[in-house]
Amino acid sequence: MMQRRKIIDLLHTISSASCKCPAHAHPGTSALDAKVLLSSAQNATQSKDYAFEMACSTIRYGKGVTQEIGMDMVNMKAKKVCVMTDPYIAKLSPLKVTVDSLTKNGVNFEVYDKVRVEPTEESLQAATKFARDGKFDAFIAVGGGSVMDTCKAANLYCSDPEAEFLDYVNPPIGKGKPVTCNLKPLIAVPTTSGTGSETTGVSIFDYEPLKAKTGIANRAIRPTLGIVDPLHTLSLPERVCAFSGFDVLCHALESFTAIPYDQRSPCPPNPLLRPAYQGQNPISDVWAKYALVVMRKYFERAVYNSDDVEARSSMHLASTMAGVGFGNAGVHLCHGMSYPISGNVKSYQPEGYSKDHPIIPHGLSVVMGAPAVFSFTGPACPDRHLEAAEMLGTDVSNAKRADAGKILSDTVRRYMQVMKVDNGLGALGYTKDDIPGLVQGTLPQHRITKLAPREQSEEDLASLFENSLSVY
Template structure:
C-alpha cells in the first residue's frame, strides 16, 4: 500500500481545455481559429480521412474565415518517433501560426508534437518522458491548436500528452507537459457515424480504461506537499474534480459502448460514447492513469504483427485501446485491495449489480474485473494477451518495458514492483 507523507498535498489544480461540443460543431472551426488569432494554418489528418467530407468541411470553414490552409495527411496511426519527427519537419518548414488536428488520438498527438518541436526546437529525446528521454520541461507556450477528434475514445483533445512508439527500443512512451494541451477542443459526434465496429470497440474500451484508471488512481493527498508549487505533476492523482468526470464516463461507456458497437445506426449511443471520451479525457488528463496503460505501452511496443478488426488498412499493430484493456481486468483485481469501496463503485457505474456485495477486496476485485470482461466478450475483444500472440516466454520482456513507465506506475493506488507487474501480465493472458 501507499505510504502517506508527513506533510501531504492539499491542493489540486484544474487546467481544462476550452470545449465546444455538439453535432455540427465542426463547421464552426473557422470562427474558432480566427478567435485564436490564426492566419496561416496547418491542418493535420491521416490518409484515410484526407479524401472525406470531414476534411472538406474543415478546409471550407477555414477558407471562409479567410485563413491560409496547408494540409498534412501523412500522420501514422499509432505514431512512431520517426513519424513525429517527419511531422515536426513539416511544421518547422511551414512557418505556421496555428494548428488544426482532425482525426483520432494519433492525429491529435502528432499535431501536439509537431507544434512543440516547431515552436521550441530541440533534440527529439529532450522532451520525452524519463527514463527513456530527458523529460526537459517545455520552455513556454505553443502556437494555438484546435483539436477535432473523430473517434470516440482517446480523449487526447483534453490532455497534455503525446504518445508514440520508440521503434528502436520496442516500447511506447510519450511527451507530457501542460503546454501540450490544445487551446480548444471542438468535438462533433457526427464524425463517428461511419466508424467501423472494430474501431468503435478499440476506442470505446480506451474510454472505459481511462475512466476507471483515473477513478482508482492514487489520491492527490498521497503526494507530499511540494517545496515549489510549480513542481506539481500534470498527473495529480484522483481528486474531487476528476472524480466527477471519470465516474460519469464509466457509466456512459458501460451503457453505450455495446450499443454503439452493435448498431451502426444508433447515433444516440455514439453521441453518448463521444461525450464519455471527452469526460474521461478531462478526468485522466488531470488525475492520471496507471497500471493498465503502463502495461499497454509494452504490449503495443513489442507486437508489430497483429491485425485488429477495423484496422486492416493499417500496418500491423495493436490499437491502443486493445493494448490497454487486455491488461485491465487483471490489474484491477490487484488494485482493488487498495480501496475496495472505490472499486465497487466503479463496478456499479459500469453496470454490475453490487447491491449485496461487501466492501471487501475480493468482492470488489471480481465485481469490477468480471463486469469489464463481460463487456469485452460482448463486443468481440481479444481474449487477453494470448489472443495477441503473447505467452509465458514474453513476460520478462513485457515486464521490463512496462516497468520503465514510472510516470504512469507512480499514479497507481499501491506500490508497483517488477514482480507484481509480472504477476499481472501472467493473469492477463486469458480471461475466458
C-alpha cells in the first residue's frame, strides 16, 4: 500500500511538471487512464531501463574563441551578466579576455571572484546569494570545474528562489527533485583540461556536515554553451595539468567500463526522471575512446611542455570529449571513492594550487583508487578493460581475459609514475585507521557506485582503500 501511495504521489509530481502544450498534455485524464499509468509506473520501477539519452551543451572550440563571448551575450539579449571565477583565475588572461569582450560589446556585467576551489555547500550558497541579489539574466563561468559547478548551482537556485538547498542535491543526502523551472543562459569557459564540466549537467561540491562530496545531477543545469579555448591552458602549472589530466583519464575509463545502460535499474516511470548518468552506451563509447587515444599521445607532452600548444590543445579537447561521454554514461568507483578522499583532507597542499586551505585536487583524489578499482572490476567486463589498456598503449596481443583487471591497473599505474603522482593515500596523509571513515563517505555515493560493473560490499570498499594506501 505504501509503495502504491509513493507511485501515485510521483505521478502527481510528474503531471504538474510535464509539458502543457497541446501536443503533449493530457487534460481530463480518466480513472481508467490513471490506472493504466499506475500499472505502467509499477512495472517500470521494477524493471531495468531500456533507453538512453544523449544530452550535451553546445561546444565552440578554437584558439582565441573567448573573444566572441561579448557578441554571444548581445545575441542572447542579456541585460545584466554575472561573471563567476576564482581568485587565482581573476588575475589571469582568461578573465581579462572575457571582460574585454563584454566591455567592447557594451554588455553590463559584474564579476564574482570568490568561488572556492573544491566548493562546499557554504560557498555555493554564498555564490547563490550574490546571484540572487544581482538579479542577473545570464551567467558566465570562467575557470576550472569548481567555477563551472558553482555557477551551475547559483543559476539553478537563483532561478528557483523558493527552493531549499537540499531540494536538488542527489539522494540520499538530498531530495533529488527534478528541475522544472527555466534557468538563465550560462556560458562556460574552461581553463583546465580535466573536468569536462562545460558539457555536463552535474555540479559537485563538498557537503561538510558529512565530510563527503555529493552534487546535483540534472540535464537542466548544463551550460548553454561551452567555449573551449585552448590558449587558456598554456598558463596551467605542471601539477594542475597532471592532476586535471587524470580526471580526463578516469572519466573515459569509468564511462567505458560502467554497467551498460540497459542493465541499470530501475527504469524511470517518466523520461523526466531518467538520470543524467545512465550507464555505458554506444554513443558514450565514441567519446571515451577518443579521449583515451588522445591521452596516449599527448598527456605526457602536455604536462612537461607548457609551450606545446598542440599537446595542450589536444588535451583541452579530450577533456570536453570525455565530458560528453561520462556526462551521459556516468562514472563509478574511482569517483565514488574520491569524494571522501578529498572531503576528509587533513593538511595536504600540492604545488601549483592555492595555499589558503588544504586541498586534494579532484583529479588526484580520483586516480588514487584507480589501480585498485580496475583490478577489482576487471572480471566483470574483461574485454573492455583490455581494450582500454590497449588504447592507452599497452600490448595486449597475448593477454588473458583473466588478467584484464591487473593489466589495466598496471597501465594506469604506469601513467601515474610518469606523471610523478604521490605514492598512494599514505602520501596524502591517510592511514589504515582512516579507512572506516572513507568507506562511510563512499556509501552515500550510490548514484555512481551502482554504475560499477561489479557490485561492492562495505568489505570490498575497505579492501579497495587499503590497496590504495600505496600504489607503487
